[in-house]
Amino acid sequence: MLELGPAPEEPCLRADAARNRARLLEAAARLIAEHGVAGVTMEAVASAAKVGKGTVFRRFGDRTGLLMALLDHSGRQLQADFLGGPPPLGPGAPPLERLRAFGIAVLYRSAEQLELQLAAQPEACRRFSHPATQALRTHVTMLLRQIVPDADCELLAQTLLASLDPALIHHLTRQRHMPMARLESAWLDLVARVTRTRPPV
Amino acid sequence: MLELGPAPEEPCLRADAARNRARLLEAAARLIAEHGVAGVTMEAVASAAKVGKGTVFRRFGDRTGLLMALLDHSGRQLQADFLGGPPPLGPGAPPLERLRAFGIAVLYRSAEQLELQLAAQPEACRRFSHPATQALRTHVTMLLRQIVPDADCELLAQTLLASLDPALIHHLTRQRHMPMARLESAWLDLVARVTRTRPPV
Incomplete structure (x- = not known):
């Protein structure tokens, strides 16, 4: 990707x-x-x-x-934002807030670039080993380790990222016509459940 | 698929x-x-x-x-098992136990047929609209509605199923060499978090 x-x-x-x-x-x-x-x-x-x-x-x-190059450019921008940009996506906010902001940033970025991201999805056996996927996984795992240190954070990170798969976002928004606001709420709810916290009000 | x-x-x-x-x-x-x-x-x-x-x-x-035809055959078998087979996968067990058993059945079925399932994965824009995916989603959504009726069960079902994606199982077991027992525990833990219950002991 x-x-x-x-x-x-x-x-x-x-x-x-x-x-x-x-x-x-x-x-x-x-x-x-x-x-x-x-x-x-x-x-x-x-x-x-x-x-x-x-x-x-x-x-x-x-x-x-x-x-x-286009996807690469936007991927680097996202990475720069979550590694060194302003909070809540970047450092400085509590990890739970950063995780919430991360999913919402990925959701809207994918929604904007859906066609491009789908066209660029690697084949099934390389989808999860791609360097871009790895960078996102490392970040989400790091945040989860700060929030739920006793969990299998690597596998929880996989699940959280799987819920942000561009092919899934495409299916939900284009084929099943769900509004982005519903996907956004579902992300916040999922983060709350996975971290056993309460969703933000 | x-x-x-x-x-x-x-x-x-x-x-x-x-x-x-x-x-x-x-x-x-x-x-x-x-x-x-x-x-x-x-x-x-x-x-x-x-x-x-x-x-x-x-x-x-x-x-x-x-x-x-081969995948179809085994998919029908799985569907028959969760729709009408013996508990805990089939009817008769509490929904939470059925959900746990469902993920474990899917995990081991995928692990056995990994090559076949990967070869048969539809392209990105049809991956989630495929009839097989829909049958699994309907089942998981139905179980979740009995366990967490106030949640967005359709989207939680998508997330649970995304964690059982054959391409992900392939990546975790073949490329990152995780044992199936770890994937099994992670499924039980994920179900517990998503339903805000405790994992089985």
């Missing part, structure tokens, strides 16, 4: 190249919002970002490379 | 045709146990069941049809 490992080449990009890349990704994100994933072609992105087509190919290789 | 709808043609099969079908499915299951899913070819099944290759093709169409 997301590639959240270190991006060693990023700091070496010259400032204008980095700006270029960001502009291309923004253009691609805009195209998706307007026309769905199908609307993202190398040509459309080049034209929307007002650069030559060759620049887009040079930067991302092909359309799949561009879509992966 | 599984096709759990009614099988209208089954009762019309002549007794020898039904026996034939069962023998072919048993042969295929044996081949999978011995050689993995890759070991299942139409020829190998015909030879193991001591029938002509034409019989296998006539009955299942092709290899995919055979694998689907």
Whole structure:
């Protein structure tokens, strides 16, 4: 889904190249919002970002490379937010509040990028070993260890993350037409049950 | 994954045709146990069941049809067990005990058929709308409504079932080498947390 490992080449990009890349990704994100994933072609992105087509190919290789870069970009942003952003998602808030905020952030991010995330889901036998999944799992496990230290926090983290699976969010919101507010309440209720606390009022 | 709808043609099969079908499915299951899913070819099944290759093709169409029939067969068995089999999985036991037994039955069934279930996982956007998934969800939702009637039982059922996803069981047991006993305990603990009860001693 997301590639959240270190991006060693990023700091070496010259400032204008980095700006270029960001502009291309923004253009691609805009195209998706307007026309769905199908609307993202190398040509459309080049034209929307007002650069030559060759620049887009040079930067991302092909359309799949561009879509992966887009997910990667947003995955890194999420990771930066929960690792070092402002509370309650970032450090500084109590772990229970951070866990609540984490699920809601993931829910809304997935809802915004549903098509892209579904298109990028790895096959069944790699779905849970993907680096992006691992980064999220490490974070949720760490928070759970602070809230319910005696539990099997690794497996509870798997369950909590499974309830945020983009394919499930797609099913609930698009196929069964549940409003996001219901998914949000269900997340807060699930966190309360799993941690044996009370949901926030 | 599984096709759990009614099988209208089954009762019309002549007794020898039904026996034939069962023998072919048993042969295929044996081949999978011995050689993995890759070991299942139409020829190998015909030879193991001591029938002509034409019989296998006539009955299942092709290899995919055979694998689907195999999952379908075992899915129907599971469904028969939780709908009408002996307690604690079937009716007669308290709903909390049935829910515990349900997860353990699904866990061990998946562990036995992991390769087959992974190979048969539908693509992301159909994973949760598949009839087999729906049958399991209906059952878990029904049990939860008896245990925690005030909760959003539909969404809690989704979460409980997500923790039993064959792709997750594959990841935990094959890629992270967790013993089944740990997954079993985690299920009992999860049920206790979600229903705000105590795990069995």
